[in-house]
Amino acid sequence: MWNTPIQQIESNIFVKRDDLIPYSFGGNKARKGFLFFEEIDRGNYDCVITYGSSHSNHCRVISNMAAARGMECILIGPEEVSDLTYNSRFMELFGAKIITVPVEQVHDTIENTLEQLKKDGKNPYFIPGGGHGNIGTEAYVQCYEEIREYEMKNNVHFDYIFFASGTGTTHSGLVCGQIKNGDEREIIGISIARKNPRGRNVVIESIREYMPEAPENVIQEKTIFLDDYTGDGYGKESTEISDTIKDSMVKYGIPLDSTYTAKAFFGMKKHIEKEQIKDKNILFIHTGGTPLFFDDAEKMI
Ligand SMILES: *Cc1c(COP(=O)(O)O)cnc(C)c1O
DSSP, X not given: OOOOOEEEOSSSEEEEEGGGSSSTTOSHHHHHHHHHHHHHHHTTOOEEEEEOOTTOHHHHHHXXXXXXXXXXXXXXXXXXXXXXXXXXXXXXXXXXXXXXXXGGGHHHHHHHHHHHHHHTTOOEEEEOGXXXXXXXXHHHHHHHHHHHHHHHHHTOOOSEEEEEESXXXXXXXXXXXXXXXXXXXXEEEEESSOOTTHHHHHHHHHHHHHOTTSOHHHHHHHOEEEOTTOTTSTTOOOHHXXXXXXXHHHHHOOOOOTTTHHHHHHHHHHHHHHTTOOSOOEEEEEOOOHHHHHHHHHHHO
């Protein structure tokens, strides 16, 4: 249990600070990464391999955890998004081997690299991009339990939970936690890139994989994936988003980034307005990405 702080920033808005998980600038990739490495540490792996762009929080965290163990780390990324960022600087600092290929070759490159490693007598562990899979989902079932614990201790009930939804297991973990406990509330993932129906379907597949016993109608009802606030797609900016970043830093002292958390925070505000949500307690999960905030700050300030 991390029990990251939950702070009240407005009369009805609270923020759970997963960005403050005390490892490598925190975030949901740290929460997931710890669980992946629990499994890696139990096996006799000598190498970890994963996928992500030069902006990837996941690749930064995984390469940090590997470096701490003196373990080889191979990162495969798309050439199209391979510019220098704070995350990519850290991947280099951690000594990760970075292979960039055109995006359509990523899948085969992963397969071929794994095969070659095994031929060389290595025992690699593969982590899906973004920390996808049941382990990633489990990380956010645990986060959901922390939220429930906070509610009981502080005698509050969050009617809504908002967060940035990307590869889907932050979302699936929270919904699985809700289904397990039978709680009444709306858990709303704000898509940062994918559109419906695909984006929502990926979340649903992760829920089914983790909780095969969950009734289909319940899964359908509880999975709310809003794709109205993706902007131009992954990592693209707009003035609305840069204003959101500046406002949050000025008003709350909380850094947001243009790829994930600012989009989600902006989308949450818009949704509250549009649906005229009043007198409800709202929890925003800050999923991290602090190095991305500094990339944004360089352009904004
Ligand atoms: C990866 C990421 C997300 C999205 O999480 P998923 O589990 O991939 O949906 C949200 N916020 C930040 C800061 C991230 O790095």
